[in-house]
Amino acid sequence: MTTAQYELNVRRIREDFPIFREPVNGKSLVYLDNAATTQKPQAVLDAIMRFYTKECANIHRGVHYLSERATESYETSRDKIRRFINAASVQEIVFVRGATEAINLVAQSYGRTHVRPGDEVLISAMEHHSNIVPWQLLCEEKGAWLRIVPMDGNGELLFEHYERLLNPKTRMVAVTNVSNSLGTINPVREIIRLAHERNVPVLVDGAQAVQHMRMDVQELDCDFLAFSGHKMYGPTGIGVLYGKERLLAAMPPYQGGGDMISSVTFEKTLYNRLPYKFEAGTPNVAGGIGLGAAVDYLQSIGMDSIFAYERDLMDYGAQVLGELEELRIIGTAKEKASVLSFILEGIHPHDIGTILDREGIAIRTGHHCTQPVMEFFGIPATARASLGLYNTRDDIDALVAGIRKVKEVFR
Amino acid sequence: MADLRDLYQEVILDHHKKPRNFHKLENANRRADGYNPLCGDKLSVYMQVENGVIRDIGFVGAGCAISTASASMMTESLKGKTEAEAKAVFERFHELVTNHSGSQPDPAALGKLAVFSGVREYPVRVKCATLAWHTMHAALEGNKETVATE
Numbered sequence: 001m002t003t004a005q006y007e008l009n010v011r012r013i014r015e016d017f018p019i020f021r022e023p024v025n026g027k028s029l030v031y032l033d034n035a036a037t038t039q040k041p042q043a044v045l046d047a048i049m050r051f052y053t054k055e056c057a058n059i060h061r062g063v064h065y066l067s068e069r070a071t072e073s074y075e076t077s078r079d080k081i082r083r084f085i086n087a088a089s090v091q092e093i094v095f096v097r098g099a100t101e102a103i104n105l106v107a108q109s110y111g112r113t114h115v116r117p118g119d120e121v122l123i124s125a126m127e128h129h130s131n132i133v134p135w136q137l138l139c140e141e142k143g144a145w146l147r148i149v150p151m152d153g154n155g156e157l158l159f160e161h162y163e164r165l166l167n168p169k170t171r172m173v174a175v176t177n178v179s180n181s182l183g184t185i186n187p188v189r190e191i192i193r194l195a196h197e198r199n200v201p202v203l204v205d206g207a208q209a210v211q212h213m214r215m216d217v218q219e220l221d222c223d224f225l226a227f228s229g230h231k232m233y234g235p236t237g238i239g240v241l242y243g244k245e246r247l248l249a250a251m252p253p254y255q256g257g258g259d260m261i262s263s264v265t266f267e268k269t270l271y272n273r274l275p276y277k278f279e280a281g282t283p284n285v286a287g288g289i290g291l292g293a294a295v296d297y298l299q300s301i302g303m304d305s306i307f308a309y310e311r312d313l314m315d316y317g318a319q320v321l322g323e324l325e326e327l328r329i330i331g332t333a334k335e336k337a338s339v340l341s342f343i344l345e346g347i348h349p350h351d352i353g354t355i356l357d358r359e360g361i362a363i364r365t366g367h368h369c370t371q372p373v374m375e376f377f378g379i380p381a382t383a384r385a386s387l388g389l390y391n392t393r394d395d396i397d398a399l400v401a402g403i404r405k406v407k408e409v410f411r
Numbered sequence: 412m413a414d415l416r417d418l419y420q421e422v423i424l425d426h427h428k429k430p431r432n433f434h435k436l437e438n439a440n441r442r443a444d445g446y447n448p449l450c451g452d453k454l455s456v457y458m459q460v461e462n463g464v465i466r467d468i469g470f471v472g473a474g475c476a477i478s479t480a481s482a483s484m485m486t487e488s489l490k491g492k493t494e495a496e497a498k499a500v501f502e503r504f505h506e507l508v509t510n511h512s513g514s515q516p517d518p519a520a521l522g523k524l525a526v527f528s529g530v531r532e533y534p535v536r537v538k539c540a541t542l543a544w545h546t547m548h549a550a551l552e553g554n555k556e557t558v559a560t561e
Contacts, residue, residue, distance in 0.1 A: 346428075348475035350450050351419075354533060358415055367451050380451030380473055409419050410427075410476070 010309070013301070014390045016041040027360025030398045035180050035208055035339055035386035036364050037230045040294075044234055047293035051286045059285055060259055060276070074285050077292025078275075084295045085225065086216040087242055091274035094241040094248070095283050099207035100130040102226030102241035103174070105278060106203055107134035109251040110224075111172060117143035119171045122200075124149045124157055124186065125376060126179040129369040131205045135174060144171070151376070155182035155331040162191065166198055173202045177209035181368040181384065182331030183314070183339030185209075192221055201247065207231055211388070212310055212337045214303040217242055229287060233388075234294030238287030241278070248274050255280040306389050310338050313387055317396045324403060330382050338387040341368075344403070347410050349383040355409055356383075356402040363399075417529035418536070419476065426480035431487050432469040443553055445472075445546030447538055452478045456546045463493050468547075475539050481527060482543030488524055494551050500524075501544045507531070508540045 014020050019039045020029055031039060051073065057066035059074050078093050087093060096102045111134075115121065121135045125148050132146075139146045147170075149162045166173075173195045177188050192202045201223035206215060211232035217225055225242040229235055243251075253260055253271055257280030262270045271277045298306070317340045321327055326345035344352060353365035364384045367374045374380060385399055439457035446453050454472025458465050468486045472479075485504075489497045503521055508530040530540045 348450075350452075350475040350536070350539060351477070354418070354536060355415060366449065371451075374451065380453070409415060410424060 009301070009305075010390060010392055014392075016043070016297075017390055018042060018045070020390070024360040024362070025358055030359070030361040030395045030402075032385040032387065032391065032395060032399060033362045033364050034211075034388035034391075035231070035368075035384065037236070038211065038233045038388050039390070040235070040290075041233055041297050043297050044290050044293045048235060048286050048290045051289045058282055070285055073289045073292075074283075077288045077295075080292045080295045081240055084215070084299065085210070085240075085242055086218055088218060089245055092242055092245050092248065094243065094275040094278045095288050096239050096241050096278075097237055097284070098228040098230070098239035099205060099226040100134075100228075100239075102224075102239055103131055103203065103205065104134045105241055105254045106174075106224050106226070106243070107138045109254045109278075110201075110247065111135070111138040112142070113250075113252060115139070115142045115144045115171045118169060119144040120147050120167070120169045121145070122147045122149060122162075122165055122170050122173045124175045125151045126155065126157070126182055126184060126186075126370065126373050127174070127176055128180050128205065128207070129371070130207075131174055131176060131203075132372070135172075145169075148372075149175075151184075153377075154333050155179065155184045155373075156333045157184075157186055159187065159190070163194060166194060166200065168198070170195075170198065170200045173200055174205065175202065176205040176207075178212065178337045178339075179331065179370075179373075180208045180339065180386075181341055181370040181373050181382065182333065183336040183341070183386075184331060184333040185213075185335040185337050187335075188222065189220055196221065208337070208339075211298070211306075212303075213307045223247055229291040229294065232291075232294055233297060234291035235284075235287045238284045238291050240291075245274065248278070251278075253277055253280070257281045259283070301389065307337075310387050310389065310391075313391060313393065313396065314338055314340065316393055317385065317387070317399075320396060320400050321403075324400065326407070327403065330377055330379070340385045340387075341382040342384075343379055343382055344406065347406060349381040351410070352383045352403070352406050355406045356399070359398070359402045359405065361399055361402045414532070418533060420526045420529065422484075422523065422526045423476060423480040426483040427476035430470075430479050430483040432490075433471065433483065434469045435471055436467055436469045438467075439469075441550040441553075443546045443550035445542045445549070447474075447478075447542050449538065450475065452539065452542055454478070454482055454543060454546060456482070456543060456550050458547070458550055460494065460551075463495075465489050465492050465494065465497060470543060470546075474542065477527075477530065477536055477539040478542050481540045484524055484526075485543050485547060488522065489547070497551065498548065501548055504544055505541060508537050 017039045055069040057070040059071040082090050195202045203224040204222040206225045206227040210227045229238040260280040262272045330341040349365035366381045436457040441458035444455045452474035457469045459467040470482045
């Protein structure tokens with residue numbers, strides 16, 4: 001497909017997102033902060049509204065009409081998500097608040113069961129704080145070691161170091177599929193293959209991946225996959241932990257409460273079957289339904305088309321940003337997705353962000369919850385433009401014009 | 412660009428490019444570190460205080476234009492001031508950059524520092540403008556405690 005055809009589709013796609021009809025600082029919105037959160041299409045907003053206006057009830061317990069409707073909508077969403085990532089069974093789809101909670105669940109449930117003093121948990125140098133801190137907490141509690149796979153100046157993992165770091169004490173590998181601050185796409189398939197040769201399970205942080213590329217957990221053979229709804233055009237407060245049934249079944253509950261039990265007496269509680277064992281309390285029903293609508297929306301466009309389109313747009317962005325003097329792109333891996341992090345000589349990212357904001361351009365500035373990455377590059381922060389399926393070359397051109405304005409102010 | 416110029420005034424850009432008193436003080440007897448984890452701005456403020464008077468003041472660190480210029484202009488305005496005067500200027504400065512009630516603090520009382528009045532229109536940048544001041548304040552307070560225990 002040619003770029004022109006993609007452009008045509010994107011014009012129509014933009015009309016699905018009501019936020020683009022809202023002016024920002026008197027300008028039309030140029031939204032380039034998609035790695036933080038994405039905007040929501042009308043279909044997602046409608047699904048949430050429909051739940052609250054037509055079928056609001058608690059799920060899994062009512063015998064009445066509305067409760068049945070709500071339960072069906074919620075569980076239909078779970079199956080949509082199962083198909084979206086090609087999981088074998090809906091029992092492997094656990095609804096959580098977001099990727100952060102998914103990782104904490106695995107660290108606290110699987111991790112506390114399997115990690116012993118002196119053991120090791122292996123993560124990469126480019127992890128988001130949410131895939132560092134839960135493992136640090138676990139290692140502190142268990143007297144285990146957190147090991148870090150280093151990266152090079154392009155933001156690519158040093159694979160031979162990974163191979164060397166894998167050892168008989170490694171109990172878990174947790175790695176991001178796509179780096180939120182650098183955009184690097186990590187070779188997760190190879191990472192998983194090597195870990196499995198040593199019987200080490202792998203958690204993939206998919207928070208920056210599932211909205212950009214096709215995900216097939218069976219093909220990938222990951223043991224756990226964590227992702228957030230709000231970064232894939234769904235609502236906030238809902239996310240997913242995928243786990244292999246065999247592993248989830250053997251894991252103790254993460255939280256106790258209603259819905260996660262099959263019977264309770266003061267002497268003994270029997271836990272509910274999967275995935276409900278991990279879903280204590282009334283869940284975010286509207287969020288789950290909204291996420292199902294987001295999955296429908298993504299699949300109506302097609303993940304392969306989205307990946308190709310965004311890849312083309314990112315390459316264009318890297319090219320035109322690269323032509324600007326005194327601008328340096330941070331994160332230049334060969335395989336990248338949708339993130340353009342940069343710094344400008346002599347101008348702090350916060351000043352860049354403020355001036356771009358006046359132009360209606362939303363980017364993220366700061367350390368992006370990856371302080372170790374900033375430390376590695378010897379910088380306090382970057383400015384980050386991150387792309388979504390509704391962005392266009394016009395957005396990139398607006399960004400470039402905005403950066404020229406920044407330089408003009410600071411001349 | 413008129414409204415941006417309210418924030419990024421020439422004086423501020425000048426102090427950002429050429430920060431004054433941008434050095435450690437060898438003979439400092441007051442010192443504190445400031446850190447804004449949100450944006451990664453880090454700076455250290457050094458003072459030499461004699462008989463309650465700030466004889467010399469300097470700073471080092473890295474931050475955005477607003478935080479660097481604010482630190483630079485702070486050092487210029489506080490040199491020779493008493494500790495009590497310094498704290499009073501801090502209060503007036505803080506009011507200048509945060510005040511949304513509409514009551515204008517007397518710009519004359521702040522002198523050159525009045526150029527930071529544009530910051531109040533950018534709430535997320537208030538922390539940038541006040542980081543050096545909070546650090547200066549901590550340096551005065553912190554060392555006082557040390558002195559008191561000796």
